């Protein structure tokens with residue numbers, strides 16, 4: 599079922615959903631099942647599975663020179679989605695990125711998803727590769743997420759890249775895109791970034807999932823701005839609890855979001871790792887409760903493989 603259909607059927611009730619990462623190459627599906635087995639009692643309408651493009655590693659050759667090799671450390675997104683749907687009868691949302699794909703490969707990936715009965719997708723650009731200063735599209739690939747949205751929308755109308763295909767099967771993808779209450783890091787300002795997100799919706803996206811935030815006022819302001827500018831699609835709140843002290847610096851560096859002073863003070867005052875985790879869980883519970891009381895359509899938790907923490911939060915919020 600389309601993700602948007604779940605919100606329609608929920609009739610204003612806030613739904614909880616989760617995002618999981620494919621295991622590192624060589625790892626087992628059991629790790630994902632273990633995480634999800636523990637979260638199914640919260641009846642998530644859908645589970646997102648992230649996509650990870652190849653990274654460069656340097657291998658020392660016998661000659662002493664280093665060889666640059668590209669490897670994908672976390673493959674398996676599509677297979678995991680199919681396995682989730684098969685095992686739990688819950689919708690799976692694969693993340694699809696522009697990076698590393700030309701348009702033909704994107705089309706083929708979408709055909710695979712369609713044939714597997716997966717009709718939800720989160721359309722993203724992806725980040726710059728490690729050691730590259732900015733995002734470079736693949737030759738013949740997309741520069742921005744909006745271009746990916748347009749390609750999916752074309753397939754939804756039965757239009758494929760090969761113009762010889764007439765009466766091509768119309769796919770029926772429900773498309774989600776990312777939104778940034780605290781703006782995307784490359785954008786010169788919030789207004790410019792917002793206008794590009796608005797364009798993604800006008801191009802056919804059905805809903806927005808936000809980048810994580812720790813201050814609900816950022817989310818509320820963002821939703822107000824969207825509504826003021828006639829962006830009417832559901833806006834799902836992306837949430838992640840802080841569980842380690844070092845995240846006070848690693849999260850802002852990696853995700854370009856602010857951490858409120860009260861949370862910083864509480865984390866800094868915590869005497870050990872367990873105490874930090876308690877602070878993070880409590881903060882996330884309070885955030886979730888306030889968002890739920892405000893009637894958000896969805897709370898979407900970035901689990902990062904930490905089942906127990908996610909469970910504690912979901913239990914308190916449901």
Ligand code: FAD
Nearest residue numbers: 648649693722723724725742743776782784785791794809
């Ligand atoms: P875009 O919407 O293309 O925006 C990228 C930048 O370009 C922004 O600064 C925007 O303002 C600007 N821009 C957009 N359109 C235009 C235009 N037409 N002209 C000029 N400028 C423009 N990454 C992964 O690799 N795998 C994942 O699974 C993954 N999952 C994610 C899930 C969520 C909920 C979020 C919020 C992010 C996720 N990311 C993932 C990270 C994401 O790929 C990065 O944040 C990336 O840098 C931007 O992706 P985007 O889709 O927002 O890009």
